[in-house]
Amino acid sequence: MANLKETRTRITSVTSTQQITKAMKLVSATKLRKAQGAITQMRPYAEKLKAMLGNLSGSIEDTSLAKYFEEREVKKVLIVVLTSDRGLCGAFNSNVVKRTKLILNTKYKDLPKENITLLFCGKKGFDLLSKLGYKNDTTFRDMFQRLEANEVFTFAQSLLDRFTNQEFDRVEIIYNHFRNAATQIITEEQFLPVDSEEFSGNGGMNNDYIFEPSKVEILGDLVPRSLKTQVYKALLDSFASEHGARMVAMDKATDNAGELLKSLRLAYNQARQAAITTELSEIVGGAAALNG
Amino acid sequence: MHLDIITPDKVLYSGEVNAVQLPGAKGSFEVLNNHAALISNLEGGKIRVKDAEGTHFIEVTGGIVEVLKNTIIVLT
Numbered sequence: 001m002a003n004l005k006e007t008r009t010r011i012t013s014v015t016s017t018q019q020i021t022k023a024m025k026l027v028s029a030t031k032l033r034k035a036q037g038a039i040t041q042m043r044p045y046a047e048k049l050k051a052m053l054g055n056l057s058g059s060i061e062d063t064s065l066a067k068y069f070e071e072r073e074v075k076k077v078l079i080v081v082l083t084s085d086r087g088l089c090g091a092f093n094s095n096v097v098k099r100t101k102l103i104l105n106t107k108y109k110d111l112p113k114e115n116i117t118l119l120f121c122g123k124k125g126f127d128l129l130s131k132l133g134y135k136n137d138t139t140f141r142d143m144f145q146r147l148e149a150n151e152v153f154t155f156a157q158s159l160l161d162r163f164t165n166q167e168f169d170r171v172e173i174i175y176n177h178f179r180n181a182a183t184q185i186i187t188e189e190q191f192l193p194v195d196s197e198e199f200s201g202n203g204g205m206n207n208d209y210i211f212e213p214s215k216v217e218i219l220g221d222l223v224p225r226s227l228k229t230q231v232y233k234a235l236l237d238s239f240a241s242e243h244g245a246r247m248v249a250m251d252k253a254t255d256n257a258g259e260l261l262k263s264l265r266l267a268y269n270q271a272r273q274a275a276i277t278t279e280l281s282e283i284v285g286g287a288a289a290l291n292g
Numbered sequence: 293m294h295l296d297i298i299t300p301d302k303v304l305y306s307g308e309v310n311a312v313q314l315p316g317a318k319g320s321f322e323v324l325n326n327h328a329a330l331i332s333n334l335e336g337g338k339i340r341v342k343d344a345e346g347t348h349f350i351e352v353t354g355g356i357v358e359v360l361k362n363t364i365i366v367l368t
Contacts, residue, residue: 045298048365048367052331052356208328209330211330211331212316212317212321212331212332213318213333217317217333225356
């Protein structure tokens, strides 16, 4: 029964692994709650923006805004890939990577590789996708380390600018949409050009507003603001999804470690008992031999 | 009248107020009770809020204000 010691070592090692996964689960649960709080926090903002846009939508065809709606021939594409900075969160990152590859190999397979830029938020995406031969943009890779509205708005502004400067003809965002802690829905969203349907609103509900300085100028502020909020929402969603995914993954890992421990303990006890039995029978046998 | 100052991160102010002075795109203006419905751009600056406790200043970096039926909402 040489594996007695072996089993004992394995039990110790699995126990400590279980402790780690348990701790990670707890940490993720706390972070998830925080991330969910951030989503709830921004909801009134987003809703109010939408309501205001609805009130104003009539003049959306104005020239100063048309730049966000302009459908150009797609020659240069920017794909924003939202992943996490760390692993151990189940299929969270691989889902994003899979979807990105799918899009690259279907929708954009006819574009030359140097015309497609991948912009990464989160290290994992960079690790897994940066070597495919497309252009990489890592300016905002560490976005998730400080997820604040100001930072995100700067980031979103840069996306808007690069689109209106014709640096890109289309901007897409691929991220995990947060449904609940256990469910993430992988989502690809065309960010720019904006689908004008989205902004059509109700239009009719006009409360005889006074517009200062003018409807057009207010829209000029409101539309980009709402677009930036969209980006912020995607980032928050991805962040919450990450922690949800990690929590579930770590919960499963803890359970699995528990199962493993159970069977290891059983094997250990069996081996121990067998050793005792052999020893006993040896003693009995020895005594019998002496008396015989 | 009720005032809400909301950013995507948090609610900066929410409560009953007597008067609000806002840094409008075309100059500062004040909103009192029963103001007509209004939507305006805001520039960066301070919002002066007069409520039951006195006067507060809240700094914003531009935004949009909507005044409707004695409810003021500032998105910044």
